[in-house]
Amino acid sequence: SVVASTTAPVTLKIRTGWDKTNINAVLIAKIAEDAGISALSIHGRTRACRFIGEVEYDTITEVVKSVSIPVIANGDIDSPSKAKSVMEYTGASAVMIGRAALGNPWIFRQINEKLTHNTVSYFPSRVDLQNIIIKHLHELHDFYGESMGLKFARKHMSWYLSNFIDGKTFSKFFNSLTTIHQQASHIKEFLSNVEVSQKAA
């Protein structure tokens, strides 16, 4: 009924099943396809697994073989190389990245490079980092306002700051700041002195 009520494409995200003895992703995928779902994301864990244990990609592979709609593989994809190998292994049309994008949003550009040229050449420069992080901070403040913006900024900035030596110490200090102006000026100052390293893909 959701599909019928809109002209927008409706996508669905599922896990592989209830638990390891009740894997039902292929069945659910077929029901979804019949119901007019446009694309299906699958996190390669069961509901009971929560975030514990290894993701398994075999069920995702089975789903890809069973339906014609695009399937998006998800779970524990934390690098461009892993994205490429999961796409090759499962035959999925795309990958979905969750935790590995936190404080690291340029991973999408790096994955595109890996899939297109089989190499990663983009690593954010100090100027890129300043631009991306400060823009994100301002957008959080603008969108959420001072009270909520301050809190959301603490969460997002701590993810970015975990990339840097001394980031953890600065993060503690950052969390003690109580105005958006303080947050903006101190993050600018920290980023203007930060050491930038290139992480291997």
Ligand SMILES: Cc1cc2nc3c(=O)[nH]c(=O)nc-3n(C[C@H](O)[C@H](O)[C@H](O)COP(=O)(O)O)c2cc1C
């Ligand atoms: C902060 C956070 C928020 C999430 N919120 C949702 C959500 O609202 N709906 C959902 O289906 N999955 C949600 N997830 C799960 C992710 O979409 C994803 O399935 C899971 O994190 C596994 O992918 P990853 O290994 O790339 O993180 C969330 C995950 C995180 C870390």
